[in-house]
Amino acid sequence: MAIYRSHVLVCGGTPCLLKGARTIRNLFQQEINRYQMADEIRVVETGCLGPCDEGPVVIIYPEGVMYSRLQPTDIPKIVEHHLYKGRVVEELVYRERKDSKEISSKVPLEGEKYLDRQKRVVLRNCGRINPDLIEEYIANHGYEALGKVLTELRPEQVVEIVTASKLQGRGGAGFPTGLKWSFTAKTQADRKYIVCNADEGEPGTFKDRLIMEGDPHSIIEGMAIAGYAVGAEEGIIYIRGEYHLSIERMARAIRQANEHGLLGKNIFGSGFSFQIEIRSGAGAYICGEETALIESIEGSRGEPRVKPPYPGVAGLWGKPTVVNNVETLANIAPIILNGPEWFRSIGTESSPGTKVFTMLGDINNQGLIEVPMGITLREIVYEVGGGIPGGKGFKMAQTGGTSGGCLPMEFLDMPMDYDTLSKVGSALGSGAMLIIDDTHCIVDVLKSFMKFFCHESCGKCTPCREGNTRLYEILTALSAGTATKAHIQLMKDLARTMQLTALCGLGQSAPNSLITCLRFFADEIEAHLNGKCPTGVCKSLATQFEAV
Amino acid sequence: MKSLADLEKIREEARRMTDLREGKAQTKVIIGMGTCGIAAGARETMKAILDEINKRNLSGIALTPTGCLGLCEQEPIVEVEIPGQPRIIYGKVTPEKARQIVAKHLVNNNIIGEWVIGRK
Numbered sequence: 318m319a320i321y322r323s324h325v326l327v328c329g330g331t332p333c334l335l336k337g338a339r340t341i342r343n344l345f346q347q348e349i350n351r352y353q354m355a356d357e358i359r360v361v362e363t364g365c366l367g368p369c370d371e372g373p374v375v376i377i378y379p380e381g382v383m384y385s386r387l388q389p390t391d392i393p394k395i396v397e398h399h400l401y402k403g404r405v406v407e408e409l410v411y412r413e414r415k416d417s418k419e420i421s422s423k424v425p426l427e428g429e430k431y432l433d434r435q436k437r438v439v440l441r442n443c444g445r446i447n448p449d450l451i452e453e454y455i456a457n458h459g460y461e462a463l464g465k466v467l468t469e470l471r472p473e474q475v476v477e478i479v480t481a482s483k484l485q486g487r488g489g490a491g492f493p494t495g496l497k498w499s500f501t502a503k504t505q506a507d508r509k510y511i512v513c514n515a516d517e518g519e520p521g522t523f524k525d526r527l528i529m530e531g532d533p534h535s536i537i538e539g540m541a542i543a544g545y546a547v548g549a550e551e552g553i554i555y556i557r558g559e560y561h562l563s564i565e566r567m568a569r570a571i572r573q574a575n576e577h578g579l580l581g582k583n584i585f586g587s588g589f590s591f592q593i594e595i596r597s598g599a600g601a602y603i604c605g606e607e608t609a610l611i612e613s614i615e616g617s618r619g620e621p622r623v624k625p626p627y628p629g630v631a632g633l634w635g636k637p638t639v640v641n642n643v644e645t646l647a648n649i650a651p652i653i654l655n656g657p658e659w660f661r662s663i664g665t666e667s668s669p670g671t672k673v674f675t676m677l678g679d680i681n682n683q684g685l686i687e688v689p690m691g692i693t694l695r696e697i698v699y700e701v702g703g704g705i706p707g708g709k710g711f712k713m714a715q716t717g718g719t720s721g722g723c724l725p726m727e728f729l730d731m732p733m734d735y736d737t738l739s740k741v742g743s744a745l746g747s748g749a750m751l752i753i754d755d756t757h758c759i760v761d762v763l764k765s766f767m768k769f770f771c772h773e774s775c776g777k778c779t780p781c782r783e784g785n786t787r788l789y790e791i792l793t794a795l796s797a798g799t800a801t802k803a804h805i806q807l808m809k810d811l812a813r814t815m816q817l818t819a820l821c822g823l824g825q826s827a828p829n830s831l832i833t834c835l836r837f838f839a840d841e842i843e844a845h846l847n848g849k850c851p852t853g854v855c856k857s858l859a860t861q862f863e864a865v
Numbered sequence: 866m867k868s869l870a871d872l873e874k875i876r877e878e879a880r881r882m883t884d885l886r887e888g889k890a891q892t893k894v895i896i897g898m899g900t901c902g903i904a905a906g907a908r909e910t911m912k913a914i915l916d917e918i919n920k921r922n923l924s925g926i927a928l929t930p931t932g933c934l935g936l937c938e939q940e941p942i943v944e945v946e947i948p949g950q951p952r953i954i955y956g957k958v959t960p961e962k963a964r965q966i967v968a969k970h971l972v973n974n975n976i977i978g979e980w981v982i983g984r985k
């Protein structure tokens with residue numbers, strides 16, 4: 318393997334590819350060839366580098382200079398000046414965007430950059446390695462954890478380590494992973510399964526997609542370790558059907574792992590065998606719910622099952638099944654290698670580790686970030702996120718995706734972790750972070766959330782099937798100025814009923830955003846009863862301003 | 866792959882491929898690549914250094930071009946920076962001299978005094 322003096326890493330994540338990253342990569346290669354530097358400089362396609370909104374993004378080593386928003390015409394310039402003559406092309410260098418007005422006393426820490434605030438555990442290899450080369454994963458300690466587990470540890474010890482790390486599932490509910498594994502490990506069965514939940518149905522969310530695209534082997538390794546820990550020899554990755562590139566890269570990674578004997582029979586001569594197959598999902602939000610997902614793998618309609626029994630005891634084909642999210646599994650190898658104490662030293666006491674967020678909405682730096690648990694909303698929005706575009710004010714953040722709650726400005730200094738968020742009726746969920754600026758109307762925003770649930774409710778149970786539709790109708794009436802005070806109470810009752818009686822998490826959590834908004838934005842919602850929309854978004858109503 | 870030792874072997878080899886991206890390079894070799902540097906043959910000098918690094922299987926060296934160093938008559942200019950030691954600047958480095966700099970200075974840490982045109 319030859320040494321090159323420079324590596325050009327071109328982001329090959331879907332957001333960048335959509336903006337022409339392939340062309341950029343080809344142009345780099347072409348220009349490098351033209352300058353006869355092909356044996357000096359290597360062009361590598363890599364996973365997401367983070368600032369997806371600024372794509373196509375390229376990072377050049379050894380300098381570590383990041384260029385963004387590249388146009389084809391920029392490439393000859395970079396090749397000539399940077400790669401050939403050694404001068405960085407300053408005007409194309411990635412700059413984090415920051416142009417919002419600061420709304421608080423606390424000034425962001427000077428000099429702390431977008432990347433500096435981040436802590437990369439899950440995304441350790443994303444944007445640094447070529448996901449299509451198993452050697453590059455191995456170079457960064459890949460498969461070392463699997464090797465250690467298989468040659469030095471008993472399965473119970475692996476479960477103990479994961480339990481001691483206090484890792485919580487990153488797919489939504491935050492259930493302790495070690496505990497989940499221990500249920501399956503304890504259950505006797507002739508077959509057990511590890512299912513990786515890569516359905517990622519949350520609107521706008523793409524963290525699991527980019528983890529798979531950027532570092533597929535980290536998931537394979539996590540699954541194999543889980544298999545050894547609970548006594549499963551078969552793994553299934555259930556990937557959302559539209560995620561073509563994820564499926565392609567995962568499939569290639571599985572093939573390479575098999576070729577290297579890192580999957581298959583008798584791995585590392587330990588007697589442990591593990592194989593993985595890919596299933597592509599049917600594309601409904603509900604199929605991300607673990608029991609609906611299992612139904613879908615079995616070839617049935619993706620409808621949730623009644624729990625208990627939980628999948629850990631009776632899951633796929635009635636056998637004990639661990640269902641874990643992509644991000645959860647990507648945490649496993651580092652925990653094994655560095656120990657549970659190391660993991661607990663990151664994040665907060667009750668929620669250790671990091672969290673990958675997909676930053677969406679009215680925020681300057683949209684894209685993927687990985688930060689320690691417990692970081693405040695303010696830090697996420699104003700430091701890592703670079704603030705709100707157009708100098709507008711912060712209105713609210715919806716954490717945890719569409720099923721999460723909405724947090725107003727008063728909560729900007731609240732630490733983001735599982736416990737704290739659930740106390741205020743929100744959730745960390747899958748890590749979608751939707752920022753909404755003060756030009757939006759709460760009623761209007763809620764309407765769009767409820768519309769989503771009307772569409773995605775599978776219809777199996779009444780509270781969810783009817784409840785979402787009724788809530789949507791009432792919100793529509795509010796925005797049209799035809800709602801009455803009684804409607805507000807009705808919404809509260811409906812929401813409560815859904816939380817308590819819906820069969821699965823979809824229906825139970827669908828009203829979360831509504832409930833939090835009724836609490837935190839009561840004035841704005843009630844203004845609609847008097848025919849006023851304070852932001853002027855609900856067109857049939859007068860704005861507060863006009864009314865005064 | 867049958868054992869941890871096999872994995873270790875692949876890793877050692879693959880590491881050399883990705884080291885560059887870790888920002889861990891200990892030693893820096895910088896070559897003036899301004900117009901006059903290129904005219905004086907800095908490209909060939911650079912290629913010779915890279916080739917020698919490859920032949921000797923060295924790692925942890927960042928080899929980078931840089932802009933004009935302001936000493937046109939001494940081109941090609943090569944700067945060697947080993948942590949904890951003064952920066953050594955060599956002048957009129959032909960490809961042949963470049964190979965010797967790799968062998969003597971980078972591998973054995975012996976500065977080749979007669980070619981040095983500056984220390985920082």
Ligand SMILES: Cc1cc2nc3c(=O)[nH]c(=O)nc-3n(C[C@H](O)[C@H](O)[C@H](O)COP(=O)(O)O)c2cc1C
Pocket residue numbers: 485486487488489490491492494514515516517518519602603604605606607608640641642643645646821822823
């Ligand atoms: C409606 C609904 C949708 C869900 N979608 C996903 C999803 O897309 N990806 C995911 O990992 N978990 C999703 N979940 C959570 C899963 O049911 C399950 O809790 C999770 O996959 C467990 O993995 P973890 O413990 O690693 O988080 C969803 C849950 C519900 C109720």
Ligand code: SF4
Pocket residue numbers: 603621773774775776777778779781782819820821822823824825
């Ligand atoms: S709560 Fe909604 S999605 Fe879940 S089973 Fe009932 S109808 Fe289906």
Ligand code: FES
Pocket residue numbers: 328329330331332333334364365366367368369370372374684685
């Ligand atoms: S996909 Fe390129 S930066 Fe995220």
Ligand code: FES
Pocket residue numbers: 897898899900901902933934935936937938940
């Ligand atoms: S261009 Fe070489 S010293 Fe000026």
